[in-house]
Structure formats: C-alpha cells, structure tokens
C-alpha cells in the first residue's frame with residue numbers, strides 16, 4: 001500500500017482525501033462543521049473573486065466545456081489561447097509562451113522534449129515529482145546536487161561538462177523557484193553565477209512563485225532580479241491563478257520547438273475555453289491590482305511573525321508557504337491535526353515521513369489574500385495551546401485515532 005496507503009483504513013476521508021465543501025475561501029465546511037482553512041494554494045484569493053467567477057461562468061455559458069475540440073496542433077487552436085500566451089509571455093518578459101493542460105504533465109513533457117541522450121541534466125535534490133518524473137524518461141546522464149548547495153552544484157556542473165564535451169550535447173539545469181513544502185527559494189542568483197563558465201540553460205519550476213513573488217508577481221526570477229537570465233520559465237494556474245492548466249515561457253525558437261514536440265500537448269486535448277478566458281481575467285487582475293498580492297503578504301508576514309514570536313520553528317521559508325515543524329511521529333501528528341480540527345476548527349495539511357525526516361512533523365499553512373488578521377491571531381494562539389499539549393505529553397499515546405471512513 002505504500003508509505004501513506006498503509007494508513008488508508010484509519011485515515012481515509014480525514015487525513016487523506018478529506019472533503020472540503022462550500023465556496024473556496026478562508027472558511028469552508030469539513031464533515032458538516034465550519035473550519036478555518038489554511039491548506040489551499042489559493043494564494044491571491046482569486047478562486048472566489050467575483051470578476052473571476054463571472055468570467056468563468058460567462059465563458060462556460062458561451063462556449064461550454066467542450067470547446068475547442070482536439071489538440072492544439074490539429075483542431076484545438078483559438079485566438080484566446082494565443083492571446084493568453086502573448087499576455088503570459090509579456091508578463092514574464094519573454095518572447096513567447098505556450099499553454100500546458102496540467103503543470104505536472106507539462107513539466108514532464110518540457111523535460112522530455114528539451115533534451116536527448118547527448119544532453120546532461122543537473123538538478124536540485126528537492127525537485128518536485130513532475131521534474132523527477134520528467135527525468136525518468138531521460139536516457140542520458142543526470143547529476144543531482146544537495147538542495148541549494150552551490151559548492152556541490154559546481155562539482156556536478158564539472159561532471160556534466162566532461163560528459164557533454166564527449167557527447168556534443170548541452171547542459172540543462174533545473175530548480176524550483178519557490179519550494180512548495182519548505183517555502184524557501186531556489187538560489188537562482190547563485191546558480192546563474194556559473195552560467196557563463198559552464199554554458200548551461202536554466203529551467204525553473206515556479207509553481208508557487210508565480211503570482212506571489214517579485215514586485216509585479218512575475219515570480220521568483222523577478223524577486224531575485226534575474227528574469228532575463230532564466231531561459232525557460234514554468235508556472236502553473238493551479239495555485240495563485242486558482243484555476244487549472246499551466247504555461248511555459250521562453251525565447252521564440254524554444255517555445256516553437258516545445259509546441260511541436262511536447263507529447264503531453266500534441267496527444268491531448270487543448271485547455272477548455274472557460275479556463276483560457278478565465279485565465280485572461282486572472283492575469284488582468286494580477287497586473288492591475290497589486291494590492292491583492294500586498295494583502296497576501298500582509299497575512300503571510302503576520303502569520304509567520306506571530307508564530308515565530310511564540311517560538312515556533314518555521315524552518316527556512318522565504319515565501320508565503322508556512323511550514324510549522326514539531327517533533328514527533330505519525331501518532332502524534334494525527335492527534336495534533338485531530339485536535340486542531342475537532343477542538344479549534346482549524347483545517348491544515350500535515351506532512352510526515354517520508355516527505356520530512358523521521359521524528360519530524362510538518363503542519364503546512366498556506367496564507368492567502370482571503371484570510372484576515374483575526375484568522376491569523378486565532379491560529380497563532382490555537383497553535384500555542386496545541387504545542388503546549390504536545391510538550392506536556394498529551395499526544396504521546398502513539399496510536400492513530402480512527403477518525404476516517406473505512407476505505
């Protein structure tokens with residue numbers, strides 16, 4: 001059953017596959033009760049923005065969900081797909097962009113079509129599953145470096161260079177912008193200092209940075225002032241854009257090559273029209289209403305500063321992603337989460353081994369522009385009470401509470 005599946009009997013419907021109901025917001029229903037929700041990547045609160053809802057609904061009424069039929073290359077091309085690509089390219093200061101149906105599949109395909117067996121990939125050890133799965137298809141060499149370790153990164157570049165000197169291929173470096181679990185950023189500036197010497201291309205997965213980081217929300221590369229040096233920028237609509245789909249932005253000839261070679265797009269149906277037209281509205285709001293991102297950061301800073309002031313360990317986050325680390329095993333983790341949900345009506349996600357080391361529990365909070373400072377204060381105080389119970393050994397029975405629905 002696997003690392004998590006072994007707990008399916010006890011945890012299904014509660015810890016895994018929980019049903020959050022109602023409009024997407026800071027407050028939703030879980031098992032019939034109102035909860036303060038901190039587990040949705042709806043960073044900018046756009047999921048329920050009235051203009052977004054209207055744009056989505058109007059486009060669905062006009063075009064339905066079927067349109068356009070077919071893959072982009074064959075029969076799924078529209079002026080709206082092209083317009084959205086132009087706007088995304090413009091927002092990212094790139095020559096061109098191309099839409100992807102899902103970020104996960106898109107990234108797998110970007111990697112698959114950008115490299116062949118002569119090329120070498122150098123990538124960060126904390127890379128997201130979509131990067132690792134893209135690399136599984138690569139039959140050439142790959143070298144991993146420990147997360148953000150620039151000394152080891154250079155060593156791996158040296159190995160990569162040796163290989164490409166023989167093979168005649170190129171080097172592709174892959175990192176995330178914001179690491180979605182720990183919330184820290186890829187060291188883009190550090191990576192780029194080696195670019196001239198080793199002559200690589202840089203691809204960044206900025207799923208969590210797009211819309212949240214940088215002066216205009218263009219992402220981690222804007223935040224680190226290196227937009228022009230990132231060769232290929234990837235963002236998803238699944239987080240700050242509160243939608244579905246993704247995009248890749250780069251120079252024209254790379255985008256053309258991707259459009260003609262990415263198997264996840266050539267052999268799959270085009271993004272539906274409501275999502276494309278709805279995304280145009282979302283981009284317009286991100287560009288014209290910087291106060292939305294400012295509000296996200298007001299909430300994120302208040303939450304992180306409030307928790308730190310109470311002595312919580314938030315690790316190395318540099319983004320709105322707010323991991324809160326506790327010591328304990330799966331037994332304690334499940335009881336902390338149950339206590340938060342049942343006694344404080346706070347819903348957040350929990351991460352245990354193997355995503356974090358054994359003996360560590362991570363509760364992951366995602367602040368959004370839809371939260372309030374009262375939500376923050378209540379949560380910080382509730383976390384303090386729960387931590388006190390943990391320290392007093394009240395959760396030390398070690399058992400997994402049976403709160404799920406049998407699978």
Ligand SMILES: Cc1ncc(COP(=O)(O)O)c(C=O)c1O
Nearest residue numbers: 102103104128130180207236238
């Ligand atoms: C870093 C990262 N890359 C890619 C993805 C995949 O995006 P999507 O949900 O659009 O498939 C995610 C989302 O979970 C992510 O966190």
